[in-house]
Each structure stands twice: as structure tokens, then as C-alpha cells.
Amino acid sequence: MRSLIYEVYCGPPEEAIAFLGANTPKTTGVEYAANKPIFFNAARRASISLSVFLKFSPSSCSFAILTLLIEIKRIFKSGSNYDENKPLGNRQSALFFRTPKLASELEANFVPRNSGRSTHNRSASMIATADQSALDDFTPLSGALQISENAVASEFCLGVSILNITTGAYYRLEGVSWFVWRELATGCDFQDLCLAVQNAYQIDLDTSSKDLKNLLGDLIGNGLVTLQTHK
Amino acid sequence: MMSSLQMSQRLLRQFVDDPSGVQLDLEMSNIDELWSLLAANRLCSLTRHDARLLERQDAYKKSIWSVNAPALSTIYLIATLLMKRSIPHLFIKGPLMLNFIYQDYFFRHSTDIDVLVPFGSFRHAGTTLQEVGFSLEPGCDSLYWRTFLGEQHYSPSLETLTTVDLHKFVRHPSGRGSKAMESFLQTYDKQKIGEQLVFVPSIINMILLLVAYLIKGVMKHEAVGCTLLDLAMLLKRTDGRQTRELIAEAKARKLSRSLCFALRAVRLISPLSDVLEREIDKRAVSVMSDAELFRQLLLPGRARTWPRIKALVTTSDSAGDLAKAVAWEAGRKLAQKASDAGLF
Numbered sequence: 001m002r003s004l005i006y007e008v009y010c011g012p013p014e015e016a017i018a019f020l021g022a023n024t025p026k027t028t029g030v031e032y033a034a035n036k037p038i039f040f041n042a043a044r045r046a047s048i049s050l051s052v053f054l055k056f057s058p059s060s061c062s063f064a065i066l067t068l069l070i071e072i073k074r075i076f077k078s079g080s081n082y083d084e085n086k087p088l089g090n091r092q093s094a095l096f097f098r099t100p101k102l103a104s105e106l107e108a109n110f111v112p113r114n115s116g117r118s119t120h121n122r123s124a125s126m127i128a129t130a131d132q133s134a135l136d137d138f139t140p141l142s143g144a145l146q147i148s149e150n151a152v153a154s155e156f157c158l159g160v161s162i163l164n165i166t167t168g169a170y171y172r173l174e175g176v177s178w179f180v181w182r183e184l185a186t187g188c189d190f191q192d193l194c195l196a197v198q199n200a201y202q203i204d205l206d207t208s209s210k211d212l213k214n215l216l217g218d219l220i221g222n223g224l225v226t227l228q229t230h231k
Numbered sequence: 232m233m234s235s236l237q238m239s240q241r242l243l244r245q246f247v248d249d250p251s252g253v254q255l256d257l258e259m260s261n262i263d264e265l266w267s268l269l270a271a272n273r274l275c276s277l278t279r280h281d282a283r284l285l286e287r288q289d290a291y292k293k294s295i296w297s298v299n300a301p302a303l304s305t306i307y308l309i310a311t312l313l314m315k316r317s318i319p320h321l322f323i324k325g326p327l328m329l330n331f332i333y334q335d336y337f338f339r340h341s342t343d344i345d346v347l348v349p350f351g352s353f354r355h356a357g358t359t360l361q362e363v364g365f366s367l368e369p370g371c372d373s374l375y376w377r378t379f380l381g382e383q384h385y386s387p388s389l390e391t392l393t394t395v396d397l398h399k400f401v402r403h404p405s406g407r408g409s410k411a412m413e414s415f416l417q418t419y420d421k422q423k424i425g426e427q428l429v430f431v432p433s434i435i436n437m438i439l440l441l442v443a444y445l446i447k448g449v450m451k452h453e454a455v456g457c458t459l460l461d462l463a464m465l466l467k468r469t470d471g472r473q474t475r476e477l478i479a480e481a482k483a484r485k486l487s488r489s490l491c492f493a494l495r496a497v498r499l500i501s502p503l504s505d506v507l508e509r510e511i512d513k514r515a516v517s518v519m520s521d522a523e524l525f526r527q528l529l530l531p532g533r534a535r536t537w538p539r540i541k542a543l544v545t546t547s548d549s550a551g552d553l554a555k556a557v558a559w560e561a562g563r564k565l566a567q568k569a570s571d572a573g574l575f
Contacts, residue, residue: 142355152303154337156292161300165425167303168391 114132144189145216151224153181165176171224176201177215185227190216236530238493239456242269242277243500247463250333252279272456274531275341295337299326301393303424309346309395312363318356318385319416321347321430323398323440327422331375331431332464343394344385349416353399357383360395364388375570379562401443401472414484416441435477438465439486443491445528452531459528462493463501474506488514499525 062202139160147153153162159174160181175227183196190212197208233241238257242265245253254312255262255278266287269275275291303326313320322328323345326336335501349358357367365385370376376383381512387393401415415436417434421428432440448455469477481490491514499521503511521525 149423152300152336152425154292154296154300156296157289161296163300163303165303165307166306170300 093194143227144187145184145193146226147181147184148185148224148226150195162224166223169222171222176211180212183221198202234260235268236526237530238265239268239272239274239553240500240525243274243463246277246320246460247467247501250464253277254279255281255284268529272454274456274460276333276335276338277460282334292337295340298393299337299341301387301391302326303336304346305344305387305392305395306429307343307424307427308363309360310424310427312359313346313348316355316359318359318457319349319370319430320352320356321416321419321432323401323415323432323437324404324444325422327429327431328437331422331437333439337395343396343413344398345398347398347401347415350399353383353397356397357385360385360397365395367430370396373570375566379566383442401440423498432470434465434473435480438462438477439468439481439484439490441465442489445493445496447491449527449531454529454531456529459496459500466494466497466507467501471506472503474504478506478510495521496524497526506558 001127008130014159059203148164151162151167153160155161155178159172159178161169162173163169163180164171179200180193180197183193188196190209191211193216194205194209197203198205203211216225216227233248238261242255243255255265257265262283266275267279267283270291275288277294278288280288306322306325306327310320310322310342325341325344329338329341330336332338341406346356361367365387368384371383381395382398385395385397387395415432418436419430420433420435423429431437441458445455445458446464447453448458477490478487481487487510491511494511497503498511
């Protein structure tokens, strides 16, 4: 059985270490071995707002590795140092890769870093399970896209912070993805969105539709956006 | 030149008229003072995006997000829980009310959530919260908190949630919030949060609650500009039938004079309907000048004490109520001292 877990990580690397467990190698770069987590410590591009966390079985292994490589390539393109004072989306972030067995162990051991209340910026690690069939069925050209009723959002610091009320998970979108969120708020379909991004950022249609498909897949998978298919 | 108090009055008027936000056409030196006053009254969100204020507007919104998002998660969690256990409850104040009034869950800070439950369900609701990881805050379990304040605070075990203030009555400064206050639970509305419906006070009850909080704020030297704006926005959207219902309900709960006091305050920033104007004239609750009243509400530190005492006297509907209020307040102070000394 295949399953995908989307991990949206909006915190500093040390919190990632806490999430993964004390034995996680603190490497900057990529390390991979069977049943061993990869901890990748780098900044991500603003337009890629959601990191991907994959849990897979051997049958979907190739897909997982491919996605991982794409993500690594994107992350290498950018690169800024971690800064506590920067908004969440600009922070250096982590990309994780782990096997199902390890995942269950790590989740059982996860303890939030801060237990007190804070009036400052909150970092959070969270997991939202994406419905594989929903992603498989996702055909971006065939329906109206809407922000989900379960997504509560607030715009500040050149971006939008979103709470999925049912899971309690937090998300942050900045740059192009913030622009996309604003377009989604007005109600649109995939084609409208591609054209809007193309016009606003002077990106060719092929690139913008590819990136948008990834972003929308994440947003739909995490229950922030709904796709209403035409009958 | 206008003082920051006068300027804030003008801004409030503009906002009630057009809630899309107001533009500050001021020198930066004046903005600093005005911003402090707005911040003290939790009113900074009424300003429109301004390049000169961008940094502080962003910081303000960010800090609201950091407390209101956990508050919303908590509401979603415990609404489900209380409904499953069939415990009657209402979410008073907080982000749900903000969304109802301003269509924005993040209009101002909600550092905790307030839940009103009936007398008989108070303990059951507390136990239910404890079962899902909330713990009673130290010192909250005293007789003073349970009897005089009628509320208990439960802290969450996770940082993604926030404190729950469980109330068994709504305390009004001119008398104990007795079982009569349970009438707030009898008529309610439902509001959607995500895909779930949660229970909130009806618009009439919401107004009466805000009336009580406005007077409570004046008595306790608190800046209550945000409550004043809430009231003005709610009154603006009530129709003729609701206005008559409001007057009747206030009378039934012996809150007529309190309502008139609050209406006089609202009139400073928003015009009232003829029916409400006539209600003010009937009760003749005139305890201080308009300028002094506005100062008491927004800048209590610089306001005088005597008008505040007069307000307490004049917002009681009868001499009996006033005597009860004074006795209750004296008893509460004694109980607080006894509680602080660890006697109970």
C-alpha cells in the first residue's frame, strides 16, 4: 500500500533535530542509507512553500527518490543562512526522508520544544496525511479551485499564515505562493491561475503550470484548497 | 491641533462608517502617540496599510496570529468534546465574536478562550477538559475563584492550544452574576468554524455581555476602546425588531440603566437609532460629560475617580441592586484577602 505524508516544516533546524530524534546526524548536505533519516539543512526557495515528506514502500521508491532529487535541486538553487528574526517562510528549513518504520518511532518520541505560551512567532512541526487517491485524481485543468472552509488565514510580513483548523497544522506561504493564495481567494480555475502567474512574474506557461501543479497538489493534499470538478 | 484622544475618536467614527480601515493623515511624531493609545485599547487593526507603519502593523498582526491561531484550534477541539458529552456551552468573546463582527478572526488578540457553561455542568466541563490534558491553574481552585469570580482557568499541555477560562456566570459589576445570568445560555446562535458549527451568544446577548464588560472595564480602570467599537459595530447592524428585543431583554435582566450608559458611550463614535435615543432620554443616565466619558473609556489612567463611582451608582436599576452590589463587592474584597492569605 502506498501512502504519502506531507510534512510542512516551518521551524529552525534544531527543532527538526528534536523532531527526528537525538540520534539524527547533524549534517549539512545529503546523507542516505537504508532505514536512516536524511537530514538536509539548507534554505528553500520562496516559491516552494511546502517541503515534502515521503513515506513509501518499495513499489513507490523510485517516485520518492525522484521527488527528493527535485526538491534538493530546488533548495540548492537558493541559499540563505538561518535567521531567527526572519519570517517563517524565509527561514532555513529542513527536508526529511525516512522509512515507515522509523517514522512511527520518531512520531512516538516527538516532544514539542516549547511547552509555555509565547506571544512571539511560533515555529511548528506538523504532519498532515494526504489522501493518495485525491492526489492521483487531481487533474488541475478540470475544476474550480477554492480555499477550504477549514483553512483560516492571516496576511502579514509579506506572506500569509494559514491554520488548518481540523488538524491544527500551520503553514506559511510567501512570494509566488502567496500570490497564488490571493488568486485562489477570489475563486479561479487552474488555467486562470497559470495565466495570472505568467503575467505577474513573466514566467513561461510550461514552467508556471508545472510549479503550480506541485503547489496545488500540496495545498489540496493538506486540506487547504478544494478542487470542485465540473460535471 | 487635535489630541490623540480626539484623533482616536475621529478614527473610530470613520471605521464604524467604513470598516475597510482608516488612513492616518498625520505627522509621524503624532502617529507614535496615537499608536500607543490604539495599542492600549487593542484597536491597531483599524488602521489601513501604511508604509510608515508597515513594520509595526506587521509585528502587531504577527503577535495576534501567534495567540489567536492556537485559540481557534482550542475552540475546535473543545467544541467537539463538549458536544459529544452533551454539556451545554457558549463561546463568549474571543475570535468567534471578532469574526462575527469584523469578518476577521485576527482583528485583535485573544489570549485565552472564554466558555460559559450552566451552574450544574461546571464541574463536569472541568473534568472533561482535564481528561484531554488541560490542567487547572494553581490557585484557581479556591472558593474565592469558584464562588465570587465564578470562573476557573485550565492550561493546555500543548503549545498549539491555549488557556480555557470556564465561566459559570457572567459577572456584572453592579451585582453578582447570579443564576439569572444563565439566561445568556437560553438563546444562542450557531457559528461555523471550518466545517463545524459551534455555539455562540445571540446578537442580543452579545450586546448585553459587552455592556457588562464595558462597565466592568470602567470600574477596573481598564482601557475598553475595543469593547466600545464592538458594541458600535453590533448596534449598527441590529434592525428595529432586534432593537426592541434588546431593550426588553435589558429590562428583564435589570440591565436597562447599564445599557443606557453603554449607549451614551457608543453615541460618541456612532449615531444611534431613534428608538435607542429615546431609551437614553427615558433613563437620563448622565454621570459625566461626553469628553470625560470618552477619557474614562480609552484613557482611564488620566480619568477622574468620582465619575467612575457615580457610574456604578447610576447603572444599578434599583436601590436594592445597588445595596447588593456594594455588599457583593465588599464581600469579594474580603474573600480575596482571605484567599491570598491561604485561608480557603
